Amino acid sequence: MKSYIAADNMITSLGFSTSENMQNLKAGNGGVQMHTIPELPNGKVPLSLVNEERLEQLFSGLADGNHYTKLEKLAISSIHAASQSTEINLAGPETLFILSTTKGNIELLGSNRPEFGEERQRLWSVAHLVSRFFKNPNPPLVVSNACISGILALLTGQRLISENRYRHIVVTGVDIATHFVVSGFQSFKALSPNPCKPFDSNRDGLSLGEGVGTVLLTSDAALCPNQRLVVRGGASANDANHISGPSRDGEGLFLAIENTIRNTSHSREQIDYISAHGTGTRYNDNMESMAFHRAGLDTVPVNSLKGYFGHTLGAAGILETIVCFQSMRERRLLKTKGCEDYGTAKPINVIQETQSANITHCLKVASGFGGCNAGLLISQDGTF
Amino acid sequence: MEELIKKLKSQIIEELALEEFTPDDINADDPLFGDGLGLDSIDALSLVVVLDRIYGIQIEDPEAGKEILYSIKTIAEHIQKHQS
Amino acid sequence: MEEKIDAGLPAFLSSVYKTSGLKYPKFYKMDLLSKLGFMTSTFLVESGALLKPYDPDKVAIVVSNSESSLETDHNYYNTISEPDHYYPNPALFVYTLPNLLIGEISIKYALKGESTFFVSRQPDFETLCTYCSWLLQNTDTQAVMTGWIDLDPLHNYESILFLIEKQDQPARQENAWPFTSNTMTTLYRAIN
Numbered sequence: 001m002k003s004y005i006a007a008d009n010m011i012t013s014l015g016f017s018t019s020e021n022m023q024n025l026k027a028g029n030g031g032v033q034m035h036t037i038p039e040l041p042n043g044k045v046p047l048s049l050v051n052e053e054r055l056e057q058l059f060s061g062l063a064d065g066n067h068y069t070k071l072e073k074l075a076i077s078s079i080h081a082a083s084q085s086t087e088i089n090l091a092g093p094e095t096l097f098i099l100s101t102t103k104g105n106i107e108l109l110g111s112n113r114p115e116f117g118e119e120r121q122r123l124w125s126v127a128h129l130v131s132r133f134f135k136n137p138n139p140p141l142v143v144s145n146a147c148i149s150g151i152l153a154l155l156t157g158q159r160l161i162s163e164n165r166y167r168h169i170v171v172t173g174v175d176i177a178t179h180f181v182v183s184g185f186q187s188f189k190a191l192s193p194n195p196c197k198p199f200d201s202n203r204d205g206l207s208l209g210e211g212v213g214t215v216l217l218t219s220d221a222a223l224c225p226n227q228r229l230v231v232r233g234g235a236s237a238n239d240a241n242h243i244s245g246p247s248r249d250g251e252g253l254f255l256a257i258e259n260t261i262r263n264t265s266h267s268r269e270q271i272d273y274i275s276a277h278g279t280g281t282r283y284n285d286n287m288e289s290m291a292f293h294r295a296g297l298d299t300v301p302v303n304s305l306k307g308y309f310g311h312t313l314g315a316a317g318i319l320e321t322i323v324c325f326q327s328m329r330e331r332r333l334l335k336t337k338g339c340e341d342y343g344t345a346k347p348i349n350v351i352q353e354t355q356s357a358n359i360t361h362c363l364k365v366a367s368g369f370g371g372c373n374a375g376l377l378i379s380q381d382g383t384f
Numbered sequence: 385m386e387e388l389i390k391k392l393k394s395q396i397i398e399e400l401a402l403e404e405f406t407p408d409d410i411n412a413d414d415p416l417f418g419d420g421l422g423l424d425s426i427d428a429l430s431l432v433v434v435l436d437r438i439y440g441i442q443i444e445d446p447e448a449g450k451e452i453l454y455s456i457k458t459i460a461e462h463i464q465k466h467q468s
Numbered sequence: 469m470e471e472k473i474d475a476g477l478p479a480f481l482s483s484v485y486k487t488s489g490l491k492y493p494k495f496y497k498m499d500l501l502s503k504l505g506f507m508t509s510t511f512l513v514e515s516g517a518l519l520k521p522y523d524p525d526k527v528a529i530v531v532s533n534s535e536s537s538l539e540t541d542h543n544y545y546n547t548i549s550e551p552d553h554y555y556p557n558p559a560l561f562v563y564t565l566p567n568l569l570i571g572e573i574s575i576k577y578a579l580k581g582e583s584t585f586f587v588s589r590q591p592d593f594e595t596l597c598t599y600c601s602w603l604l605q606n607t608d609t610q611a612v613m614t615g616w617i618d619l620d621p622l623h624n625y626e627s628i629l630f631l632i633e634k635q636d637q638p639a640r641q642e643n644a645w646p647f648t649s650n651t652m653t654t655l656y657r658a659i660n
Contacts, residue, residue: 142587184561370571401496
């Protein structure tokens with residue numbers, strides 16, 4: 001069974017719908033701005049944050065905001081919005097919810113929020129709350145696998161659909177910017193003092209972001225009458241080298257790409273566009289350039305979206321894949337915001353101007369702590 | 385200086401979880417980031433935090449950091465310089 | 469009534485490591501969840517002996533639990549919770565992701581295959597079975613290490629790993645169980 005894309009939604013600093021986000025992306029607007037996190041000892045930090053007031057307003061139409069954390073409000077709002085444009089029955093037994101998140105409600109740790117019990121710190125608790133909100137009877141699945149969680153969640157959905165375990169899968173990726181996470185990346189000296197510059201020769205670190213992305217996958221092509229986009233499949237692979245630093249020769253990402261190509265019975269020549277991980281750290285972007293080079297993809301147009309959204313962790317794989325869908329639908333390649341003078345270890349074809357292009361097959365990749373890497377292939381159906 | 389070096393050896397063993405080493409295994413002049421102790425990039429970051437936490441010394445510049453963290457001796461010298 | 473952390477688990481895992489005969493000093497840098505998963509995997513594959521028939525690029529690791537990395541999250545949080553004693557610890561932060569335990573196993577045994585970390589309230593052997601079978605049938609995965617490795621902030625823990633191999637592989641068929649969610653559930657209940 002193929003996995004078609006029935007609907008999607010994004011909520012980020014750049015808007016509360018896929019179309020609003022895309023308008024900003026096409027206009028070159030980025031959402032990474034200087035913000036203060038009260039618990040951080042000094043200064044401001046560049047972050048891409050969702051407009052809280054707007055989120056509260058939106059959510060108030062769905063439920064009492066006092067009973068839900070910010071993360072839960074984002075997830076529920078996004079799924080609700082996505083479901084409006086499809087006939088998929090979220091409450092049906094043939095529908096599964098998959099949540100991708102790295103830290104869930106971690107902001108509850110040490111916070112004085114007695115209305116949320118300790119159980120809410122558990123990722124499964126968030127997933128249950130969200131799936132039950134939509135009256136779904138199945139125990140939801142959570143994928144928590146660092147920055148490749150989003151891609152893995154989509155792959156899990158595609159794999160379960162291909163086994164005919166479920167007809168529809170709601171894949172939601174969400175993470176919020178917290179003191180916990182910001183302080184951690186600061187301790188790694190991984191943050192740039194300015195909005196990140198993926199693939200730029202002067203890049204000096206990543207920018208964190210928050211947001212949610214939802215994709216409704218279905219095996220029922222009839223539910224996707226317009227453009228038929230298909231999640232073909234993909235692969236994950238480990239560097240088996242170091243727990244935080246990416247492998248210098250891009251070994252794990254290279255394997256993930258090769259296996260994605262093989263698992264989906266494709267050839268590398270068919271790939272029209274790569275949506276990279278492109279965090280803007282010196283190591284990551286160099287490693288990716290090595291992996292793309294080794295995979296023979298160095299001339300394929302590639303961009304990173306992290307200059308627009310920041311690095312949204314568990315949401316990244318979903319958000320950035322949705323932008324792939326839109327890029328394919330609108331026949332437009334978005335420029336790599338923040339990249340003015342590209343410079344990586346190996347030369348690759350970084351998209352520096354937004355331009356039109358026909359994209360039949362798109363490769364989305366990501367890498368994360370623990371040496372994990374993943375690739376996902378999305379295609380316009382009907383071309384085989 | 386000798387006292388400080390002795391203390392640093394124990395502290396580094398504890399802070400970096402080098403449980404299979406004793407202070408006698410560490411030569412104060414040897415490069416910390418060579419093959420001997422098997423220290424990696426996370427250890428380097430941890431050492432920066434340790435120096436701040438225990439000795440109140442901050443290392444902002446990674447290049448300067450490399451020189452200071454070269455060996456136990458260079459760390460000891462840096463601490464003494466900043467504490468006088 | 470305040471619940472106390474069982475002080476025994478770190479010491480227990482250290483002694484398990486020491487008696488295993490493994491020479492792997494990186495063990496001591498791991499967080500408790502990774503130590504738990506790492507030692508379980510070491511016994512599973514007999515320190516690597518059972519993995520010899522396989523191409524390490526084709527061994528997958530699919531692990532799940534209910535607490536994610538919450539035990540380590542608490543420890544990391546303690547390094548940032550007091551404004552007067554604020555020293556975020558990178559060596560702890562890196563382990564505030566449950567898939568790091570997979571990363572540690574993968575580094576030790578040079579396993580570059582597929583990997584995924586799932587979180588669920590209870591062990592979901594049905595999903596693990598479907599997912600791992602899919603990997604074995606639809607990719608070039610030759611063997612899968614899969615199971616449930618769980619640790620809560622009070623150090624209550626459960627750890628069970630299975631090595632799944634294809635029937636046509638030159639493995640240990642005499643002692644092998646069929647790979648079904650029922651088998652996994654039965655074996656899991658046996659350790660409880």
